Amino acid sequence: MANDLASSSGKSVSSQTIRNILHNEGIKGRRPRKKPVLSEINQKKRKGFVEVCWLEVSS
Numbered sequence: 001m002a003n004d005l006a007s008s009s010g011k012s013v014s015s016q017t018i019r020n021i022l023h024n025e026g027i028k029g030r031r032p033r034k035k036p037v038l039s040e041i042n043q044k045k046r047k048g049f050v051e052v053c054w055l056e057v058s059s
Contacts (some may be wrong), residue, residue: 002015
């Protein structure tokens with residue numbers, strides 16, 4: 001972004017300045033946390049739970 005701004009406006013701005021401005025505006029560079037892969041045991045437990053819930057809802 002700093003390079004784009006410098007080339008379009010002719011003014012030099014540091015990357016840290018842009019980061020500070022974005023942070024002050026509430027824009028933070030974050031990536032969502034990756035969910036852990038369910039183990040085989042937890043997959044079976046979840047499937048059993050869903051089947052029980054489905055039976056309760058459908059009856």
